[in-house]
Amino acid sequence: MAGVEIRHLSKRFGQLHAVDDVDLSIREGEFLVLLGPSGCGKTTLLRMIAGLERPTAGEIHIGGAPPRARGIAMVFQSYALYPHRTVSRNISFPLEALGLPRAVIEQKVRWAAEMFSIARYLDRYPRQLSGGERQRVALCRALVRDPKVFLLDEPLANLDAKLRNTARDELKRFQRQVKRTVVYVTHDQVEAMGLGDRIVVMDRGKVRQVGTPHEVYEDPVDTFVATFLGQPPMNLVELQGALLGFRPEHFLPVAHFGANEALRTFPLSVRRVEYLGSDRYVYGSVGGAGATVIAKLPATVATEIAEGSDMEFAVPERALCYFDAATGARQRR
Amino acid sequence: MLLRRRHGGTATTVKRSLADRENVLGAALLAPALAYVLLLVGVPFVLAIVLSFSTATAGSLSFGWAGFANYRAILADPIFRRALANTAIVTIGSQVLVVVLATAAAQVFRAAFHGKRTARFVLLLPWAVPVSLAAIAWTWIFDSTFSVINWTLKVGGLLHGWLYWLGDPTLALVAIIIVQAWRIFPFATVIVLAGLSSIPQEVVEAAIVDGAGFWRRLFHVELPLLLPVVAVAVLFGVVYTATDLGVVYILTGGGPANTTHVLPTLAFQRGIQGADLGQGAAIAVFLLPFLIVVAIAMLRLARHTEVGTT
């Protein structure tokens, strides 16, 4: 069992700092998600852990051992199954590379296949399988070597939206079962929040924040993290030289709140209301500057909202975040 | 017609007259090529086979039936049998060399390095050059008295006697195999390189992560995926070598003493120079088995890759 120690890791491509001086301590057995927009360096970081890219600077230690004895397994976004080999021979490939005896290999393949319920596909070829089935084969192939760390590169990206939820659930259950460290790359913040024990939010090669889903969502360290997480993103309003941030779900008609709550009120000019079934999104503007804000009203809040009207909305003080207008950094008050 | 197919049933009535036009247009554009191929390839092809059963000569326009006489004559002729064997030997020998050279060269040339463009230019020279000119250059290189190969081998301490390349039946055949391999391996290399670049990068990386070293990756992942491409290169190589006249004609003329004839040179000697069209045709017909095997193999390959290995 192993954690992963990453110290001062950098990767440069010419002038571009794909990964810029990253320090990270991944705990043994945790499900860590690397989250960020495309080009933020999360995949490059993953590939360096895998040994597919050599760092320009810095070190990676897995279970205390240097790169050579890595003991990692990786699942690629495209699954990268060997098209010319059957499923069973795809799964056995890493074991063949280890030189294990035939009988042991067969037994391990069967064990892995049963764990993901794909035993009946063992004699098929990848081209005969669906996307979800291929993904499970890729996971089997990763599992069968009993690695210290699993690396997953956006494995759900190629699945249908419907499949993604069940796949997410299966993945998390699988990880709880095998109790191995998982490093998971995604750009989808919903996935990150749903899967991660901790989330590493990255932007342009740098780590912005590391924390549990709760921490990065409720207590963001800057405006990037604040607006990247949450759908719709956090509202940012400029007020007296500072940036005020509040999440749409905390932004409700003033009448909804109790009399004793400490509130900050805003006069909202309602522009548009979207009815989405379980929620209503109210688009409008506040203050003289006319910054666009969004309120997310659950179906349980039945207040009538008319487009074009002006209403008094409020945010609980405790839910407000203050950011420096110039740097975007969080100010604690 | 195609427009209709791509947009479903929309506007079928408008396209009706256009569709007819498309078929006519297609046929009209195709007609000259089709006519040329049918008249000047199809017909002569059939004629070649017909001539093999005749007593036709090149001198006149006469034609008489000979039944299987030509075939019986050549099959009894040791020179023909030797030519048939030589064709097989040269083809197989040179193609084995080509595969080895091309896969090795492709590994080297897939990497990026300084001067790669120049390197590729030089590498392609044997393929770009007219066969006859390459052959005459090699004749000079293999010359018994002045062979620069002999000189180099002698100076390198590897040669103690002397190699009468084109004067010795076995050595001459070796020389022919070398020239054919030299001529064709650049073409095969370029094809294999194209194939290598079509192997998905992630599959190779998966193999690296799975712990496969260089050799295991090569033999268990890259080569199997390369097989269709290598097969195409080999098939073309077989056609170019088995049906080639220039290299043998210029290097040895079929000698010494008819020992290095291949089917094309013998067919030329008997049919054109000797004016016995019937016999020439019969000899050349023996190239067909080679070609049919190649054609079938190519069709199989095309179908196999259509089904897909992805």
Added chain:
Amino acid sequence: MKRVALYAAALGFMAFAGFPFYWMLITAFKQNRDLYVGAFDTRHVPWIFNDPPTLEHVRLLFGQTDFLRWIANTLIVVVAVVVVTVAVAVPAGYSLARLTGRWGERLGIGIFFTYLIPPTLLFIPFARLVALLGLQNSLGALILIYPTITIPFCTWLVMGFLRSVPWDIEEQAMIDGYSRLAVIVKVVPRLIVPGILTVVVFSFTLVLQEFVYALTFISSVDKMTVSLGVPIALVRGDVYHWGALMAAALFTSIPLAIVYNLFIDRFIQGFTLGAVKG
């Protein structure tokens, strides 16, 4: 370390592929007394100029042989064949790629397979045909027969090329109201120019490289093409004038190689269309 091995291997392959051309170069410009030294004489190094280089072989080649006439003959044949090929193969390729659907593909494959029927089989019946038409020992025979090599191959090249050119522009034109014929005449030429260029280049190289038919149908030296004349007719009695021979080979090979190199990628695209995806 690996870098060194890589460069060494690359050099090795280049040496193997290229040394005959270096040898051509040296021979073409070496004085005879530097050239005709027995190879058993290990004190004399044949790979370098031991005496200063000379232009005598080149002068012989251009002054006292039919080399220039052969070049002229070759050019005549090349131009004629290229014109015929472009006129026939390009429309055919377009038709097979765009207008005829599934049976068109099959026909296309059939046409390609005729490329595999070798000259060393067809030259026998062609001897008859040429005699019938009275074209013996004439460039006309070559102009008639060379397209049987160039048309199948170039049709296939054009088909392959068109497959990588998207439909959209032509479709748009048709939706905008142009008739099919108008689309072909107005829109397609601009799209297909690179394809036509490739056809020109490959017909050019195929004609220049051809030897078998030239050998079969041309008997007098003044009608020969370069590919035929150089190896066959630069001989006086039993004596090969190696200097002049190699000069001729060199001057023909290098320009051809340069042209060829510029278009090699297209060529490969055509060849591997079936076997390599994307």
